[in-house]
Amino acid sequence: MSFEYDIIVVGAGHAGCEAASAAARMGSKTLLITMDMNKIAQMSCNPAVGGIAKGQIVREIDALGGQMGIITDRTAIQFRMLNQGKGPAMWSPRSQSDRKQFIEEWVNVLSHTDNLYIWQDVVTSLIVKENKVCGVKTMLGIEMQAQSVILTNGTFLNGLMHCGKAKMAGGRTSEPASHGLTEQLTALGFTANRMKTGTPARIDKRSIDFSKLTEQKGDNTWHHFSYLPSVKRVLPQESCWITYTNPATHEVLHKGLPDSPLFNGQIQSIGPRYCPSIETKIVTFADKDAHQLFLEPEGVNSTEYYVNGFSSSLPWQIQLEAMKTVKGLENVIMYRPGYAIEYDFFDPTQLHHTLETKLIKNLFFAGQINGTTGYEEAAGQGLVAGVNAHINVHGGKPFTMGRDESYIGVLIDDLVTKGVDEPYRMFTSRAEYRILLRQDNADERLTQRSYKIGLANRERYDLLCKKQAKCADFIGYIQQTIVHKNEVNNWLEQVGSTPLRENCKISDLVLRPQVNITTLAEVLPELKARTEDLSDEYIESCEIQIKYAGYIKREKADAAKLQRLEQIRIPDTFDFDRIQSLSTEARQKLSRIRPKSIGEAQRIPGVSPNDISVLLVLMGR
Numbered sequence: 001m002s003f004e005y006d007i008i009v010v011g012a013g014h015a016g017c018e019a020a021s022a023a024a025r026m027g028s029k030t031l032l033i034t035m036d037m038n039k040i041a042q043m044s045c046n047p048a049v050g051g052i053a054k055g056q057i058v059r060e061i062d063a064l065g066g067q068m069g070i071i072t073d074r075t076a077i078q079f080r081m082l083n084q085g086k087g088p089a090m091w092s093p094r095s096q097s098d099r100k101q102f103i104e105e106w107v108n109v110l111s112h113t114d115n116l117y118i119w120q121d122v123v124t125s126l127i128v129k130e131n132k133v134c135g136v137k138t139m140l141g142i143e144m145q146a147q148s149v150i151l152t153n154g155t156f157l158n159g160l161m162h163c164g165k166a167k168m169a170g171g172r173t174s175e176p177a178s179h180g181l182t183e184q185l186t187a188l189g190f191t192a193n194r195m196k197t198g199t200p201a202r203i204d205k206r207s208i209d210f211s212k213l214t215e216q217k218g219d220n221t222w223h224h225f226s227y228l229p230s231v232k233r234v235l236p237q238e239s240c241w242i243t244y245t246n247p248a249t250h251e252v253l254h255k256g257l258p259d260s261p262l263f264n265g266q267i268q269s270i271g272p273r274y275c276p277s278i279e280t281k282i283v284t285f286a287d288k289d290a291h292q293l294f295l296e297p298e299g300v301n302s303t304e305y306y307v308n309g310f311s312s313s314l315p316w317q318i319q320l321e322a323m324k325t326v327k328g329l330e331n332v333i334m335y336r337p338g339y340a341i342e343y344d345f346f347d348p349t350q351l352h353h354t355l356e357t358k359l360i361k362n363l364f365f366a367g368q369i370n371g372t373t374g375y376e377e378a379a380g381q382g383l384v385a386g387v388n389a390h391i392n393v394h395g396g397k398p399f400t401m402g403r404d405e406s407y408i409g410v411l412i413d414d415l416v417t418k419g420v421d422e423p424y425r426m427f428t429s430r431a432e433y434r435i436l437l438r439q440d441n442a443d444e445r446l447t448q449r450s451y452k453i454g455l456a457n458r459e460r461y462d463l464l465c466k467k468q469a470k471c472a473d474f475i476g477y478i479q480q481t482i483v484h485k486n487e488v489n490n491w492l493e494q495v496g497s498t499p500l501r502e503n504c505k506i507s508d509l510v511l512r513p514q515v516n517i518t519t520l521a522e523v524l525p526e527l528k529a530r531t532e533d534l535s536d537e538y539i540e541s542c543e544i545q546i547k548y549a550g551y552i553k554r555e556k557a558d559a560a561k562l563q564r565l566e567q568i569r570i571p572d573t574f575d576f577d578r579i580q581s582l583s584t585e586a587r588q589k590l591s592r593i594r595p596k597s598i599g600e601a602q603r604i605p606g607v608s609p610n611d612i613s614v615l616l617v618l619m620g621r
Contacts, residue, residue: 005031006393007386008136008146010123012040014375015152015367015382017106018066022386023150024116025065026454028393031117031144032110033136035156035175041071041106043099043375044155044172045199046306047298050094050225052082053426054376056407056439059093061379062226063442064449065456067109068379069225075101077238077300078218088544089434093225096218098235098299119144124180128188132361148389150364152382155197157182157344157369162261163337164315171343173336182344189359191347194269195423197373198277198340200310201319204333205303208295212328213241216294222536227443227463229535238297241328244290245310248325250282256318257283261340267313269342272373272423277311277340278322293326304335313340345371348415349593353400354388355381355412358594362392371420372411380408387455399453402566404433404559405445417593417603432562435548435555440541444468470534471542477530478517478546479507491523510546517543565599568619572596579614586611 005028009020012034020032034040049072050058062069078096110116122139126149135145156171156178169177186192217239224233260279261267271277276284281291294308312319316337323329348370350358355370357363366385367378387399401409410431415424428434437445447464450456485500488509492499497514506527509515517539521528531539545552576582576590585606595601598619602612 003142003144005029005117005144005146007031007148007150007389008033008144009150009152009386010136011152011154011156011367012037012118013044013152013154013367013378014041014068015154015378015385016150017041017110018061018068018379018382019150019152019364019366019386019389020116021067021110021113022065022383022455023390024113026387026390027115028390029115029117031119031146033119033121033123033138035120035122035178037107037118037120039103039172039175040110041103042172043097043102045197046296046308047099047102048094048096048296049375050092051376052092053407053428053430054374055082055092055094055225056428056437056442057376057380057411057426058225059227059439059442060406060408060446061376061383062228063446063456063460064383065447065460066379066383067106068376070228070231071102071105071109072097073224073226073231073233074105075235076233077235077297078240079221079223079233079237080219081221081223087435088438088440088548090428091439092428093223093439095225096238096240096296098302100299100302101235122176122178124178125184126181126360126363128360131359133363147393148362148364150366150382150385150389151181151369152365152367152378152385153178153181154368154378155341155343159341159343161339161341162267162313163339164256164259164261164313164318165266167266171341173339185346190350190357192344193347194342195345195368195371196267196269196271196340196342197423198271198311198313198338200307200312200338201323202298202335203295203305203307203323203329204335205297205305207329207331207333208241208305209328209330210241213243213295216240216242227447227460229463236300238300240297241295243293243295243326243328245278245293245322245326247289249322250289252318252322252325253279253282253314256314256322259315259318261313267340267342270422271340272425274425274427275311275373277313278309279312279314295328310338312338314338343368345369345420347371347419349417349419351416352398353412353416353596354398355385356388356392362389364389370415371424372415373423373425377411377424377426380411384408384412387453391453396453401446402563403431404436404562406442407431407437410437413600413603417595417600418605433555433559435551436559438544440537440544467538467541471538471545474530474534474538474542475545477506478510478527478542479505481506481526483509483524488520488523495519507546510543562599565602566597568598568616570595570597570601570615570619579618581614582611583608
């Protein structure tokens with residue numbers, strides 16, 4: 001072993017795994033350093049991937065050639081497509097995974113990736129020379145050389161766990177915290193702060209009375225995360241279960257508030273707004289008598305269940321007493337209580353859109369170190385950091401994605417232009433162009449770009465070309481073929497749609513809300529014959545493109561207007577401080593964040609339309 005690498009990735013969570021995998025597959029000699037090889041890609045919180053907007057991110061990771069979608073499909077024990085009662089821009093895949101097998105699949109992938117090596121150790125400092133990272137030093141006293149380093153430390157930087165009055169140093173239960181890096185980075189000029197997250201108790205399946213709960217089964221459909229047709233769900237499918245807290249539960253929880261680290265001053269940092277602890281819920285929503293809980297299985301061969309909605313750092317006795325008041329949990333047995341964890345993160349406005357730091361060349365941050373929360377947000381950042389670290393080492397144009405190209409692009413742009421004052425979680429509402437950023441078309445948006453830089457392989461590119469050709473041909477047929485009213489009028493009345501007064505094109509029928517291509521094909525033999533040559537995924541994609549063509553066209557036009565502002569570049573040496581016609585707040589924020597374009601400057605909070613007008617004049621527009 002030489003301990004000399006192109007890229008070193010610190011931390012083997014979801015960001016680190018995607019970063020290391022991407023860099024190595026693009027051709028960089030990559031080292032992944034982790035505290036514990038048995039906890040690679042650990043699902044520290046709930047054993048699930050995807051969800052609102054997060055599912056779109058996973059589809060994008062897959063379209064780019066990442067691994068999360070493949071591994072999630074292979075380890076899925078329940079799959080659901082959320083929001084199908086709404087328009088397709090809101091559809092979001094979500095999957096429960098077998099926690100243990102998820103780790104095993106990731107270990108298998110990493111262990112069989114060329115150019116990728118794994119080392120079990122703790123990184124205590126970086127080797128930095130002339131504002132350029134050159135490697136890392138570890139707890140074992142080893143110096144490892146690298147041309148680029150990616151930090152994906154998760155919740156481990158000075159991690160401190162809380163359960164009631166008990167405080168324990170650690171990055172996760174039974175795992176030590178990491179010390180030294182924050183102190184070194186702040187000495188180098190980085191701004192750091194603290195955040196908080198939490199997790200619920202884990203309980204024994206054998207102590208749950210399922211007869212009192214509402215069963216929630218998964219979808220029995222063709223949907224999945226990966227675009228690769230060879231990737232299938234292979235594990236037995238499990239149900240989740242729904243129950244609720246009640247006034248008795250809340251009474252017990254209120255009793256424990258004086259000993260709650262969140263309310264007695266023990267925890268000073270900010271927690272996630274959109275995933276609050278149960279004690280926060282009963283205070284913030286004091287008028288509510290009940291809060292929904294989901295009991296989620298941890299695996300097909302596990303008796304461990306995750307109590308989604310009951311995150312807590314209250315004393316363990318209060319957690320147990322409160323859960324026993326919940327229907328179905330009267331005899332509950334805990335494997336371990338919930339806890340909160342505080343950890344260091346760094347202001348993400350200190351990053352370029354490539355996720356390289358502005359202060360230290362070839363140093364990248366990805367994941368919770370940037371103030372985000374969630375496996376999916378971390379994995380998306382990790383992939384982008386891995387790609388750009390490889391490009392820094394071997395040459396090439398930086399790889400970034402616009403807000404009209406991907407949710408990952410929205411995520412990173414939000415981080416580096418706006419910063420964070422609470423753990424950042426992705427929602428569909430954060431994307432201006434969510435009709436363009438659907439879960440069904442991530443491959444059409446991203447695979448060709450990824451193939452050109454050498455990440456997505458030829459198989460993915462060929463699949464994309466096949467899909468585009470087949471869909472274009474099928475849509476052309478639907479838009480050109482006339483259907484006679486006598487063929488469909490009886491059927492239209494049966495489905496509650498107005499009969500035709502005259503013949504029309506098939507596409508005109510597909511536009512109706514009561515009509516879809518699959519059911520219409522049952523009464524039109526030629527259409528049915530053509531659909532038999534298409535996969536369900538292709539048919540769904542074609543139908544969305546037809547039904548929402550007007551909305552898609554309008555959003556593309558809006559995105560084009562934004563793109564014009566992105567093309568107006570701001571020189572790196574531009575002195576914002578000397579422009580007195582800019583507001584004081586704008587001068588301060590523009591000088592600190594250093595936007596590369598007018599479009600980026602426009603999205604910085606505190607930069608007004610008048611400030612943008614001034615910049616446009618100064619840039620010669």
